[in-house]
Structure formats: C-alpha cells, structure tokens
Amino acid sequence: MITVAEQVAVIGAAGYGGAVAAAILRRHPSLELVAVTARSEAGRRHDDLYPRYRVPLVLDEFDADDIAARAQSAIVAYPHGAAAPAVKALRERGLKVVDLSADFRLDRARYERWYQTHAAPELLGDAVYGLTEAHRDEIRTADLVAAPGCYPTAALLALWPLREQIEDVVVDAKSGVSGAGRDATQTTHFVSVTENVQAYKVEGHRHAAELEQELNGATFTFVPHLVPVEQGLLASCYVTAYIGEGELRDLYRDAYEGEPFIDLVDEPPGTDEVRETNRCRIRVTVVGGRVIALAAIDNLWKGAAGQAVQDLNLMLGLPETEGLE
Amino acid sequence: MITVAEQVAVIGAAGYGGAVAAAILRRHPSLELVAVTARSEAGRRHDDLYPRYRVPLVLDEFDADDIAARAQSAIVAYPHGAAAPAVKALRERGLKVVDLSADFRLDRARYERWYQTHAAPELLGDAVYGLTEAHRDEIRTADLVAAPGCYPTAALLALWPLREQIEDVVVDAKSGVSGAGRDATQTTHFVSVTENVQAYKVEGHRHAAELEQELNGATFTFVPHLVPVEQGLLASCYVTAYIGEGELRDLYRDAYEGEPFIDLVDEPPGTDEVRETNRCRIRVTVVGGRVIALAAIDNLWKGAAGQAVQDLNLMLGLPETEGLE
Amino acid sequence: MITVAEQVAVIGAAGYGGAVAAAILRRHPSLELVAVTARSEAGRRHDDLYPRYRVPLVLDEFDADDIAARAQSAIVAYPHGAAAPAVKALRERGLKVVDLSADFRLDRARYERWYQTHAAPELLGDAVYGLTEAHRDEIRTADLVAAPGCYPTAALLALWPLREQIEDVVVDAKSGVSGAGRDATQTTHFVSVTENVQAYKVEGHRHAAELEQELNGATFTFVPHLVPVEQGLLASCYVTAYIGEGELRDLYRDAYEGEPFIDLVDEPPGTDEVRETNRCRIRVTVVGGRVIALAAIDNLWKGAAGQAVQDLNLMLGLPETEGLE
C-alpha cells in the first residue's frame, strides 16, 4: 500500500515526450513531480514553454546528485545516445528509471547496428522492454524500463495476440509530426507538412529493429509515413496468417481481456479517438484471407509518455492506470 | 492540325472534379469551354462557387439538345448512376464523352456487383478505360472514355510495369478529403477530419473492382485511408514479386520512358509535390525482397479531371499535354 | 459541505458543446453524470459518437419527467429556440439549469430582435448571465444561468476591467470550426475550411447583442472570422480609451486577482495554450494610445461547456474549479 506520494523527476522535459510526461505526473494522484530538467531551455519555466500543461516548475540543468536528493524515480526523455549516461547516473544513485529513448530497448548488437556504440552496455541486461501488455510481470520488478518507440507500440499491440501465427506482415504506419520531435527542421516546417503525405526511411527505420526483436521470426516490411497531424499514429498491418475471422476475434478478445488501455473496436479506429489518452484502439478483420489489423494511438501518450507512466506505476506498485484516466 | 477550337461542355461542374475540369478547360489553348451544368447549383455563376478557378460561366441545368447544339465533346462529372443517362444522351447526339464516374469503368458484372443495375449497358462495349499510360492507343480512337477512379489511377500507375510479375499486393492508400466529394457529411466535417487518420471500407471499396479488372490475376488487398489533406493521394504498394532492384528500375524506366506525366523519382514522393498538377510521381525499390512502389497524385487532377482532359486531348487528336502544363 | 454526489443530466449531448459538458461531468469529483440525451442520435452510445470522451452512457430521447426522476440539475445544450421549452420543463420540475443556448442570455427585446419569439419569456427574469468573472454572486443563488456565447466570453473577459472607460471598441474575433456546430454544411466542410481565413456576418452577428447588453453604452464593431482550427477562439480587441500602460495593467491585475481561470500574460496568447482547458489568457497593452486587449479561450470549454460547469459548481455550492482542472 502506498501511503505517501513518491517523488519523480522528468529529465528532458522541454521536448514533446518529456513535456507530456511532466503534464501527466503533475496531476498524478500518487506521484509528486518534483523536478524537470532540460538541456537547451534550462532556466525557463515549463509552463511558459507549454502553457496548457500547467507544470509550475522551472527547468533545471540536469544534475544527478540533485535529482537523487529530491526524487526516488525518474522518466528520462533525452534523445538516444544522450539518454544512456543520464540513466546510468540515476541508476547508480538508486533511482528507478523509465527511459523514453532507444538506448535500452534493443540488445547490444541490434542497438549498435542501428544507432551507435552503447554508452552503458552493462545496464542492458537489467532493462525491460516496457510494452506493458506484453511484459507486465517483468516490468513490475524492474528498476529500468525502456519505453517502446511510438511505431513499435502501435504495431506490436496490433499484432501481439497473433505473433505466433504471423508468417509475414506489412506495417504501413502514419504518424503525426510531434513524433519527429521539437527540433525545427525543414521536415517539421508547417509549409512542408500541410497538404502533404509522404513515406520516409523506406529502406529501414530504426523502429523496425524493435519489431524484429519482439516479433521473433516473422518477416516484415515497415514503412513509416508523415501526415499533417499533430498527435496521433495509425499502424495498418497486413498479415499473412492462416486464421478465420471468428478465431481471430477470439484470439484478440482473450489476449486483451481486462487490459485497461486496449479497446477492441468494430470500426476502423481514427487517431482522433485516442488523442491525449493512453489508449490503443485496435480493429482486426480478415479480408480475402489476409488479416488486417489497425491500431491507433496518441504517439506522445501510449506511444511515449503515457506508456512510461503506465510502466512507472507498475514499477512502484501503483494501480497501472493511475494518473492516466 | 487543329485550326479552330473545339467546343467542350462540363456536365456536373459544381462538384470538385467537374469544377477542376472546367478550370483546366478555361485555359486550354485548343479547346473552348462553352457550357457548364449543375444539378443543384444551376443558376449560379461558376466563379461565384469557385472564385479562384475563374470560369466566367453560369451553371445551367443539363439539357442534352442544348449541349449538343453548342459543343462537340463533353466531360461528364456526375456521380455514378446519374452519369450513365447523361452520357447516353450525349453519345446519341454524337458528342465524344469522357466520363468521370464509375459507370463505364467496369464490365457489366463487376459494375452491377459493386454499384447497381446499369442504365446504359449497351454503351459498355464502346467504353475505354482511360488510364492513358495503359490504354493510349485505344483512347485515341474512342468516343467514350471512362476516366479511372483516383485510387486505381495511383495504384495502377505504381504497379503497371510490374503487372505480369505480381503475385500478391497490398495497396495502402491515403486520400485527401476532396476525394470524398463536395457533399457535406459528418465524414467531411472539418472537425471530423483534422487531427485524424482513419481507414475506411476495409472490407471492400468499389475502386478495388477496377484494380482487379486491370491487374488481371493478381491477388490484392486494398485499404483506403482518409487524411487531413485537401487534394492529394498517395498509394503505398507492397508487392510480392521476384525481381531485383536493378531489373525493377529498368522495367519502370523502359515502361515510362517518354511518358509526359510520370516522374520516376529517387525519394519517396509527397503529395504536395504534385498538387494541382497532372503528374504522378513514382518511386520503386526492393526492401527485404519485397517491392515497395509509392505513387503520389493530385486526386482531382491526375486522379480525375486532369486525366479526363488528357484523355480528351487524345480523343481529339490534340497533343496529350495541352492545357495540362 | 458536499457529502453525496449531485446527479446531473446533459440535454443535447450529441453536439460539440453538450459532448464536452458530458466529458467534463463524467470526471467531476462531486457530480455524477446520470443521463445524456440527444435529438437526432438517440439510441447511440455517447462513447461511440465521441470515443475519446469516454462517457459510458446511451443517448436517450429527452423526457423531462424521466430526467427529473434521475437528476437534480442539468446542462441544456440545445440550439436556440429548442432550448427554451426544455429549460422550462426542467425548471418546472425543480431542476437547476445551465443553458448553453442564447435563449436566456438577452432581455426579451434584444432576443426577439436577433432570434425569434421567445418560448418562455416568463423565465427571463430569473436567468443570470453566466459570465462568472462578471456575475459570480448572482450565479451562486441562481436556479437558471445562461452561459454566454463563445465570442462574448472572450471579448467580455478581454474588456471587462476596462468597461467603464471604453468609448469605442473594435472586436476582431477568430474562431475554430467547432464553434459552428456539428451540422455538416458547406461552411464546415474540410475543403471549405482548410487554407482559408474568412470573415462572416460582418453586418451583424447575434453575439454582438450580448456584447451590447453587457458593455452598456460603448459603441463597438464586432467581426467574427472562421479559421482552420478545431477548437480555439481569439478575440483581438482594439479600444479607444484614455489610460496609460501602467494604470491599465494595474486595472486588470486588480480586477482579475484571484480569478481561478484568468491568466494575465506578457506575450500575445495563442489558442493552443488553452486548448481543452477552461482558461482565458489575456494580454493588454497600449500601443500608440490605443488599448489592445487579446483574449484566447477554447470555444467549447470556457466558451461553452467548461463555463457551464463553472456556473453549475457555483450554483451547487461547490468549489468553482471542481472538475475543471
């Protein structure tokens, strides 16, 4: 039983994912957000950067000792590469950590193939992949959880109950622009995005490594697309699998029964149905012998910060849904 | 050689497709737009409904005799079902017709399975499927051309050079809202569309019948999605076919060499690259043994009115690109 | 002290304003949402129409006796004209009512000039204009409150502290499309809205009558504009008033000190800073002798449903901010 609020910090709260994490924690009934840090915006108030999130804290420079003195757990929302040293410093000081970056999602070989030399490989063995619906029990006892990428979250939730039967799958995913982060680039310029739909990284997106690791053995094609949406991600999955409509529905119903954030729905889910929620709406059907599995999430919530808080709730023995409804 | 302008009418010029047809014809160097008609907006000026298209004509009620007295050809932009009688009346009066509806795209069996009882089946034998890049020679001598649907246009152009090798294909298509037409519905309400991406008609879209008819023998899955874009359509096609990257590129280069409206490009095409043009930008590659073919068009131009004018140019012996560049 | 939850109904919960009212009440700590009704969508589940609001109720046909048997208060979100009879029926059965329509905002003369013959004029004397910041004490003891229109809410909050000094004011207001309601029309079609900014009802918008009534004596010009935004409203007010910058800031600080939903800010407020909140962000300054007062709200929250709940909290003796933060 939790009797007092646990203190939490968000490391990297100026970016979109970290900002949402701070917003969720601010209203969390059992957790107290005590510190937010930022690399480039330190010194500014968080509620000046993000007025509607109403987090009444000043963004600090990151100092592991200071954070350790004030908090017992942290959500780290740095980019990959920058995250590992911060996570390491916090873990060394005993904090439980959920990391939003890719740094602890993959085994070392996969990580170093897609990203770079790992800065804290000794921690990889402890890290649990934070897709709650797939790894709940491990998360409960973990001290370090790697929250999945937004694309893998949607695709894996769309496919998880079917993972043993998949022979081959095409994942055509559409993401809103917040998924590309707060950095101002030609890609995220309003003029580039509006009235545009475009695939990118067709030859290989880093998130595919997560799919490959979790969907062990299935062959798949993953193509991300950018759409003129702020928050929202739809994964349309086309699966070669020998299963009938009824069996398919039973499989998903059984797998997701009691899942607090999964909605199995009868119509194709729209991303606006889950905006600013931690929910994933999934619809599966068989058409012409092929399974079509559609999953919609908010890329910043279930695809990042919401899922991180879901993980953290489990790690701290709190009800999984606290602060998320 | 053309010495005098040919007179053309647009039947159904209040809808988006017909309006663009009128806009293109107004500026066409060899054709003269002499009449525009509308069912519900008759009596209004076209340039009041669509100021930026600057068509200085009043929308008339449709009267086949009147049109026949003024024009030698017509683009019909009525909804399916309503188109067939109008087309029939104009053909009986000797006009060459390009029809934007589905009424003359399919053989009778396919049409009546997906749509309704055909109102002018006797004309089906004369109708040519107006995908210029696939049926150019037949179009030149046709008196009745059925312009393809917007989805089939993009998907077929993405796949056409590969059609003999396709075993199986997934077409995940994303369309702007103008493709849903000018009728005001919950689906086209700004509030429903913005911040949303959603699949629809997963179990079967009428346009799939066109794919099936043209891609004879290939099995395919076609899922359309609505995205918050005004004009633009991207077809992402995932093809099982045994072909190497080099051979694939050669195949497309040979097939589309000299095609005036096809751009084979090296980066994934965005719909904003073709907005308000008759172009189709295509990118093919092989990833993990699967062909990924992406095609971007403007659904109202190459996916409807632009292609109709391209067809009409051929039917009238004009240069194929006139009025379209 | 409140010891048991008060039961509340939302009449007209299929429209945007009523739907948000239901969403807010579902999570309200001291109020229990027991019924939602709708005219055209009765029989459907509310969370099927609005999945992300997660209101697990079926929309009923409106029956005053039934509502009176289940609830002690109601928010009525019918269009003007339809609201008055429903309000009357509920008041006759003793329910406290907040009405979102225009039916009880204006004195009879003004109402009948701008709208139509009033269906329940005998109630007008009891109705309080529900701009909390201006009429808090009256609202506390009222049984019938008329929540202000979205435009007047923003404009009046921008101007209220200055109301005695205003000689003349121009209100140039920009509203998101949800303000136009859920009806599908050419005006609300995505294709009409996107890439467009347009004034409307330049010669006189009904909301101007509210400004006139509340800003007694000032002459003003009010021009609403539609912008391609889902939720959000910015009122830019240009005021001829003889006051210095320092005095102006003091005036607003004094007037709004302690107001729970008013933020006086130093930079021009953006509508995205208040999205899905009940807040109004205001910035006042003097430029070239003219006061520029900018106010941003969410038209469905502070401009409609949020303000209605704020009113209801006061009417029921609850903390004003309950359920709204």
Add this chain to the structure above:
Amino acid sequence: MITVAEQVAVIGAAGYGGAVAAAILRRHPSLELVAVTARSEAGRRHDDLYPRYRVPLVLDEFDADDIAARAQSAIVAYPHGAAAPAVKALRERGLKVVDLSADFRLDRARYERWYQTHAAPELLGDAVYGLTEAHRDEIRTADLVAAPGCYPTAALLALWPLREQIEDVVVDAKSGVSGAGRDATQTTHFVSVTENVQAYKVEGHRHAAELEQELNGATFTFVPHLVPVEQGLLASCYVTAYIGEGELRDLYRDAYEGEPFIDLVDEPPGTDEVRETNRCRIRVTVVGGRVIALAAIDNLWKGAAGQAVQDLNLMLGLPETEGLE
C-alpha cells in the same frame, strides 16, 4: 512591341518568394528565366527543392557579372540587408531590378529606424514603391522597384481609394505561415502552428512603416496574426471615416475600375479564393458608421512574387498581366 524574350534571373530562388517568382517566370510567355541563385542551397536543382514548380535549373551561387552576362533584368528575393548589395551590383551592371525585400521600400530614416544602416542609400532616390495600383506610372519608367510587403499590399489595397478620408484605422491582419519564410524555427514548426491563432509583434511590426509612409497622415494600429494556413493573407481594416455606403462603393468602383487584379466582391473574401493567384479580393461596407474593408491575397503571389512580376511587366513594357493568369 516585344519581339524577343527578355532574359530574367531570380536571385534568392530557394526561399518561398523567390521560388514562386521562378515558377511564374518559367511559364511567362515573353520572359525567359535563365538563372536562379541561392545562398544556402546552391548546387541543388530547383525542381528538386520545389518539384511542383518544375523549374529545370540548378541553383547557382550569386555572381553579378555572370548574371549580367545572361540576363537583362532580375527579381531579387534576398532577406533585407542582404538584398541591397545584390541590387546595387545588378543595377551597376545595368539590369532592371525588382526587389522583394524591405531594403528599397522606405525612405532612409524610416528604414534605419526599423531595420539597420542602409547599404546602398544612393539608390533610394531611384526606387519606386511597387504597389502597382497606386504607382503604376512611376513603375513603368523605373529601373528599380521595391515590391511591397505582403501585409502592406493587402492593407493598402483595402484602403487606397479611401486614403484621403481616413482619420484612424485598425488593421487586424492574418497571415499564412509561408509569410514567415522557409527558415525552420519554433514559430514555423507544424506543432506550433496547427490548432493555433496568435498575434505577434503587437508593439510594432516593420511592415507598419510602409503603411505609415503610404497612408500619409492617418493614424493606425496594425496587428499581425499567424494562422494555420500555408499561403494566404487577410487584412481586416476598421476605418473611422465619414462616408456613406453608396458613396463608399462608388469610390472603390471608380478607383479600381479596369484594375486587372482587383475584384470588388459582395461577400467577405476568403483567402482560398485567391490562393496561387495574383488577385486581391476586396469587400467594403459601412457598419454602424465604421467602414469595414476586407482584402484577401496570396501572400506569396500578390503579396510578393506575383506583384514583382506585375511590376517587371510594366518596367519592360509588357502587358501587365502577362504570365499571371
């Protein structure tokens, strides 16, 4: 009479304004676009940066001698400060120049108050303010024309016929994001823009200096707003002037009779009515004794590149509308 095409260069064709200038000139019947230059994107093909404009040229580094060897006139689309030296170099080599920057719009005192020390003050005496409808005759004989800013273009066209009667005017202007330029900043990030409407530079925008200079003597307030639109600008002008409705309409009709790009319209103009055209749609009315003048333009066309070509046509003795319809 023009017998051969005049060669033109666009200096700074990687930005939005210069890119549209290049797009217009590529299709101009009497002018030949022979060179495009860019500062940061030199070496890239223009049609790689802007595929839909289809300008088949490589962006060069700017070299005045090289440009002078190839072209007789130029449109300079550099930012203020960078433009003056380029304009000077081209003028010294005898080219006629239209400059899109602010460098030659203002007298020296105004320029140096709002911008910086002027780099080529000796040219200021020769420069003509390129608002065609106001200064047509001077433009015809000018060698250097400064195309007005987008905001002043709309506001001045809305007000020009009334300029003698204006006592006081509020200009509340709403601009699409392309007006902020191609630089990727937090301000132009899709996530910052979408679902947002916001005023900026309330205390003084540089464009106000142009209004002040041209509307000699009138006092005015000018507040620009950013709206989630790609191309489009609406100036809503609220004028204190003693004039009746009939006289007002006559005044505008007389002033703009025969103007090829001005449309006086009866309904409030929307920016989508002028998108990608050189037109300005204006609507004037008197409401409650105040003149309301609304003007809609495309900020990149009539507000920048289109107007520049209109100017250039006049300078070269070509029909004013060539290449612009």
